[in-house]
Amino acid sequence: MNLTLKIWRQSDANSKGKLVDYSISGIEGDMSFLEMLDVLNEDLINKGEEPVVFDHDCREGICGACSLQINGEPHGPDRLITTCQLHMRKFNDGDTIYIEPFRAKAFPVVKDLMVDRSSFERIQHAGGYISVNTSGNTQDANAIPIRKEDADEAMDAATCIGCGACVAACKNASAMLFTSAKVSQFALLPQGQVEATERVLAMVNQMDEEGFGNCTNTGACEIECPKGISLENIARMNREYLKASMKG
Amino acid sequence: MSILDSKIPEGPLADKWTNYKNKINLVNPANKRNIDVIVVGTGLAGGSAAATLAELGYNVKTFCYSDSPRRAHSIAAQGGINAAKNYQGDGDSDYRLFYDTVKGGDYRSREANVYRLAEVSGNIIDQCVAQGVPFAREYGGLLDNRSFGGVLVSRTFYAKGQTGQQLLLGAYSAMNRQINRGKIQAFNRHEMLDLVKVDGKARGIIARDLVTGEIERHSAHAVVLASGGYGNVFFLSTNAMGSNVMAAWRAHRRGAFFANPCYTQIHPTCIPVSGDHQSKLTLMSESLRNDGRIWVPKRKEDVEAIRTGKLKPTQLSEDERDYYLERRYPAFGNLVPRDVASRAAKERCDAGFGVNKTGEAVYLDFASAIQRYGKEKAMTSGMHNPSKEEITKMGEEVIESKYGNLFQMYEKIVDENPYKSPMMIYPAVHYTMGGLWVDYNLQTTIPGCYAAGEANFSDHGANRLGASALMQGLADGYFVLPYTIGDYLSHDIRTGKIPTDTPEFDQAEKEVKDRIEKLMSGSGEHSVDYYHKKLGKIMWNKCGMSRNEKELKEAIEEISVLREDFWKNVKVPGTVNSMNPELEKAGRVADFLELGELFAKDALNRNESCGGHFREESVEQSGEQKGEALRDDKNFKYVAAWEYKGEPKDAELHKEDLVFENIELKTRSYK
Ligand SMILES: Cc1cc2nc3c(=O)[nH]c(=O)nc-3n(C[C@H](O)[C@H](O)[C@H](O)COP(=O)(O)OP(=O)(O)OC[C@H]3O[C@@H](n4cnc5c(N)ncnc54)[C@H](O)[C@@H]3O)c2cc1C
Ligand code: SF4
Ligand code: FES
Numbered sequence: 001m002n003l004t005l006k007i008w009r010q011s012d013a014n015s016k017g018k019l020v021d022y023s024i025s026g027i028e029g030d031m032s033f034l035e036m037l038d039v040l041n042e043d044l045i046n047k048g049e050e051p052v053v054f055d056h057d058c059r060e061g062i063c064g065a066c067s068l069q070i071n072g073e074p075h076g077p078d079r080l081i082t083t084c085q086l087h088m089r090k091f092n093d094g095d096t097i098y099i100e101p102f103r104a105k106a107f108p109v110v111k112d113l114m115v116d117r118s119s120f121e122r123i124q125h126a127g128g129y130i131s132v133n134t135s136g137n138t139q140d141a142n143a144i145p146i147r148k149e150d151a152d153e154a155m156d157a158a159t160c161i162g163c164g165a166c167v168a169a170c171k172n173a174s175a176m177l178f179t180s181a182k183v184s185q186f187a188l189l190p191q192g193q194v195e196a197t198e199r200v201l202a203m204v205n206q207m208d209e210e211g212f213g214n215c216t217n218t219g220a221c222e223i224e225c226p227k228g229i230s231l232e233n234i235a236r237m238n239r240e241y242l243k244a245s246m247k248g
Numbered sequence: 249m250s251i252l253d254s255k256i257p258e259g260p261l262a263d264k265w266t267n268y269k270n271k272i273n274l275v276n277p278a279n280k281r282n283i284d285v286i287v288v289g290t291g292l293a294g295g296s297a298a299a300t301l302a303e304l305g306y307n308v309k310t311f312c313y314s315d316s317p318r319r320a321h322s323i324a325a326q327g328g329i330n331a332a333k334n335y336q337g338d339g340d341s342d343y344r345l346f347y348d349t350v351k352g353g354d355y356r357s358r359e360a361n362v363y364r365l366a367e368v369s370g371n372i373i374d375q376c377v378a379q380g381v382p383f384a385r386e387y388g389g390l391l392d393n394r395s396f397g398g399v400l401v402s403r404t405f406y407a408k409g410q411t412g413q414q415l416l417l418g419a420y421s422a423m424n425r426q427i428n429r430g431k432i433q434a435f436n437r438h439e440m441l442d443l444v445k446v447d448g449k450a451r452g453i454i455a456r457d458l459v460t461g462e463i464e465r466h467s468a469h470a471v472v473l474a475s476g477g478y479g480n481v482f483f484l485s486t487n488a489m490g491s492n493v494m495a496a497w498r499a500h501r502r503g504a505f506f507a508n509p510c511y512t513q514i515h516p517t518c519i520p521v522s523g524d525h526q527s528k529l530t531l532m533s534e535s536l537r538n539d540g541r542i543w544v545p546k547r548k549e550d551v552e553a554i555r556t557g558k559l560k561p562t563q564l565s566e567d568e569r570d571y572y573l574e575r576r577y578p579a580f581g582n583l584v585p586r587d588v589a590s591r592a593a594k595e596r597c598d599a600g601f602g603v604n605k606t607g608e609a610v611y612l613d614f615a616s617a618i619q620r621y622g623k624e625k626a627m628t629s630g631m632h633n634p635s636k637e638e639i640t641k642m643g644e645e646v647i648e649s650k651y652g653n654l655f656q657m658y659e660k661i662v663d664e665n666p667y668k669s670p671m672m673i674y675p676a677v678h679y680t681m682g683g684l685w686v687d688y689n690l691q692t693t694i695p696g697c698y699a700a701g702e703a704n705f706s707d708h709g710a711n712r713l714g715a716s717a718l719m720q721g722l723a724d725g726y727f728v729l730p731y732t733i734g735d736y737l738s739h740d741i742r743t744g745k746i747p748t749d750t751p752e753f754d755q756a757e758k759e760v761k762d763r764i765e766k767l768m769s770g771s772g773e774h775s776v777d778y779y780h781k782k783l784g785k786i787m788w789n790k791c792g793m794s795r796n797e798k799e800l801k802e803a804i805e806e807i808s809v810l811r812e813d814f815w816k817n818v819k820v821p822g823t824v825n826s827m828n829p830e831l832e833k834a835g836r837v838a839d840f841l842e843l844g845e846l847f848a849k850d851a852l853n854r855n856e857s858c859g860g861h862f863r864e865e866s867v868e869q870s871g872e873q874k875g876e877a878l879r880d881d882k883n884f885k886y887v888a889a890w891e892y893k894g895e896p897k898d899a900e901l902h903k904e905d906l907v908f909e910n911i912e913l914k915t916r917s918y919k
Contacts, residue, residue, distance in 0.1 A: 011826070012826065012827070028523060028525070029663075030522045030523060030661075030663070031523070031525050032527075034527070035525050035526065035527050038525070038527055038777070039525060042775055042777060044821075045775045045819060045821055045830070046775065048772070048821070049821070050821050050822050051821065051822075051829075051830060053827055053829055055315070056489060057314055057319060057321070057488040057489055057490050058319075058321070058323065058324045058488045058489075059488070059489055059527060059528045059530075060324060060528075060530050060531075060657065061657065062323050062324050062410070062413055063314070063319040063321075063323050063324065063488065064318075064319060065314060065315070065319050080656075081660060085657070085660050085661075087660065087661070087663070089663065110459055110827055111826070111827040114827065116315070117315060117316070118315065118316070118436070120316070121316055121434075121436075124420075124421070124424050125424045125427045125428045126428065127428075128421055128424050129379070129421035129422060129424045129425040129428075130378070130379055130380045130421065131425055132375075132378045132379055132422075133303055134296070134299065134300040134303060134375055134422065134726045134727075134730075136368070136371045136375070136726070136727050138371070138374040138375050138377075138378040139374065139378070140374055141333075141373045141374045141376075141377040141378075141383075141391055142335060142390050142391055144377065145385075145388065145389030145390055146385055146389050147385075147389055148385045148386065148387050148389065151382050151383070151384070151385040152382075152385075154380075154382040155382040155384075155407060155408060155414075158382050158407075158414060158417065159408075159410060159413070161413075162316065162318065162319075185380065185382065186380055189380050189382065191377070191378060191379070191380050192380055
């Protein structure tokens with residue numbers, strides 16, 4: 001395959017960025033999208049140019065590091081996958097592909113296609129945990145039976161990889177899907193109940209402080225989420241939040 | 249006498265850890281506030297250690313190269329974590345887990361460490377459940393288990409195919425609690441480039457802020473290295489792309505011995521290599537072997553026809569298939585340990601029975617499991633005359649509920665539906681059992697420098713069983729280090745803050761900067777990846793699944809030539825004081841180029857087959873085990889710990905003799 005790439009280049013958070021054209025050839029269908037970028041970077045290095053910076057690590061869809069807005073969609077055209085799981089067989093010879101960083105005020109660009117998602121971290125620092133000591137004396141794990149359905153539902157919420165595609169997909173750059181997935185995991189488990197009130201208030205407040213937009217129920221986040229995190233989580237978080245606000 | 253003191257406590261095996269804990273020195277809570285600990289790495293080992301040490305009251309600084317602790321490579325572990333809970337009532341116990349682990353590691357690990365691991369394993373599950381880790385449950389609400397290769401009990405706890413992710417998120421949430429309390433300062437996107445010693449003790453690190461490029465000094469009373477394994481020395485592996493040996497190697501250069509570098513685990517169920525551009529290999533969890541049957545065609549003609557696309561695997565009848573694991577190892581069948589399964593696959597492929605284009609793949613087939621589960625489901629849902637289609641459909645649903653995400657992953661990568669046609673798999677480098685030598689306290693040969701998780705060498709011997717790395721990482725971090733480090737730090741309560749404006753820090757910083765300068769000043773012939781790929785090829789071909797003297801000697805030579813070329817001719821674009829991933833890679837590959845040589849040297853020295861390490865000169869000549877790996881306990885029942893002396897070829901070997909008082913050394917037979 002021969003492709004034309006239009007890639008966002010920006011040297012750091014304070015510089016202005018722009019789209020730069022590259023042409024690339026010899027791309028095979030079983031390459032992943034990131035491997036295609038590796039090939040481009042190898043070319044650039046050999047030509048004495050600076051390679052394109054992008055975030056990645058596991059390359060199997062689980063660490064949540066890779067991002068990339070591909071032809072206007074976070075993680076590209078396919079559903080339920082991250083960028084590293086996208087394969088070039090989804091593209092055709094001669095295609096032009098736009099590659100840009102995730103766009104959101106709360107995700108400033110670090111360099112080229114790499115963004116700073118530490119706002120997500122701070123939301124979790126605010127309350128994304130159950131306060132339990134690691135003393136080695138915790139009660140036996142089977143002393144807290146949990147309905148399989150609840151455990152499965154908590155697991156579904158817990159599979160969020162913190163990639164930020166939901167934010168990038170949202171016209172308001174809202175972080176509701178991410179935050180609600182984190183809140184839901186604990187809300188669905190008995191261990192999480194004790195601190196439920198403080199948790200949801202703290203996490204939602206932090207989310208607002210970080211400059212994420214409001215949720216207007218457009219549902220774009222769910223469509224682009226690589227892990228299929230469902231909008232039900234947002235509903236659950238809203239209920240939890242309401243409950244907590246009335247108590248608080 | 250070896251200069252290595254393993255510090256194994258006296259007394260009966262089962263009481264060692266308890267006695268030890270009763271006797272060590274404790275640090276009073278008011279003094280803990282005055283003590284700083286650096287934790288490099290925030291995977292399962294580092295994350296759990298950081299959270300626990302902070303909870304105890306120490307001031308903790310964590311470092312990781314990614315933008316969040318929760319992206320550490322541990323996130324990728326799929327299958328599960330072992331614990332001797334005996335919830336299934338199938339006869340499991342601490343002793344049995346200990347026994348399986350020592351045997352699985354081919355008697356190349358320390359009894360006392362492994363027993364302690366088994367002993368605390370149950371606590372790990374309690375701890376994680378209390379943190380809200382959503383392990384799989386049975387309908388009665390209790391925890392579910394499955395079994396993993398190499399054992400006969402069901403002791404593996406799991407969270408779908410994302411166990412590592414959930415455990416790491418658990419440790420990360422424990423870290424969050426401490427970050428929120430101000431007890432952990434997290435330095436993300438920071439890379440440790442050197443260890444700083446003051447008066448012979450580890451007292452800090454030099455790190456690079458990967459965003460600004462700034463070189464920073466950080467001091468502490470103790471340093472924990474939990475920086476993961478070095479499987480990426482092979483370039484292609486199942487490890488995350490950033491996984492590297494730098495932190496451990498820097499400590500090695502500062503005096504920490506590096507143990508058993510040649511012990512690598514090759515995982516039998518990975519997606520085969522498809523082409524030259526490939527950047528990494530993807531693991532298909534070993535749990536698939538619970539239900540999948542492994543085979544290749546019996547006849548070469550069928551292999552040919554399959555390779556050219558004239559025949560589909562599903563068209564071959566049962567007797568045209570060679571279920572070689574079931575044939576060779578009837579007792580364990582498809583659940584033999586990883587090294588056995590990997591070698592058997594290689595043996596079949598080398599003999600010309602590989603089923604993909606490159607001839608390096610075997611089948612992992614779920615057809616019979618689908619039928620079995622389908623029939624069971626039909627039965628339990630009261631269907632008396634289910635059609636074949638209904639059975640298949642229900643069976644596929646059961647398989648989907650167990651392994652859905654793995655099947656999906658396979659389909660995305662290979663572009664083939666594994667429910668309908670068997671998966672293709674091949675062994676790949678997965679885990680490194682070698683690492684920094686540590687004593688019972690997890691302290692390296694540098695006082696105050698500890699190593700935890702995959703970064704240390706302990707517990708797994710020559711081969712790691714499935715679901716045991718996660719267990720070890722969390723055991724080290726949650727339950728072992730917090731005690732052993734306390735004992736060490738009890739001598740530091742009057743030390744006060746460690747200053748960073750000292751000659752030792754000046755010197756270390758200068759060396760780091762010089763090294764970066766040198767990396768940037770190569771002649772620019774080749775990219776970093778060019779060298780990494782070359783190194784990987786040498787490692788895989790000559791230090792991989794099977795090894796011999798001649799090729800190991802060649803490897804040592806080739807790697808040292810490659811290293812010289814690298815330092816002269818590498819090209820690192822960009823600048824030093826900005827985000828520069830090529831510079832990061834260059835630093836890591838420079839270390840891999842040294843480690844790789846030591847790896848080959850260690851492999852050459854170990855003239856025996858053991859664990860994942862198959863030495864062609866050391867094979868059973870006769871009897872039931874004919875052709876299987878031959879271990880040599882008389883000459884090699886030791887840990888090989890290498891002392892840095894400049895070039896890898898000058899590294900000096902120290903031996904820690906392994907003493908087995910509670911387990912009789914037997915030939916490993918999975919027949
Ligand atoms: C695909 C896959 C599946 C697996 N499945 C299983 C399984 O089912 N069961 C099981 O028991 N084991 C499994 N394993 C093995 C297991 O996941 C690992 O051995 C384990 O997670 C390692 O944990 P760790 O904490 O030691 O290191 P890691 O999780 O690798 O963490 C290393 C940390 O060190 C940091 N770091 C590294 N170098 C530096 C540096 N120089 N400066 C600063 N920070 C640095 C990294 O940023 C990271 O935070 C699997 C492994 C893989 C690859
Ligand atoms: S909710 Fe989905 S899209 Fe958003 S961060 Fe989590 S995994 Fe990514
Ligand atoms: S690189 Fe980890 S999810 Fe893509």
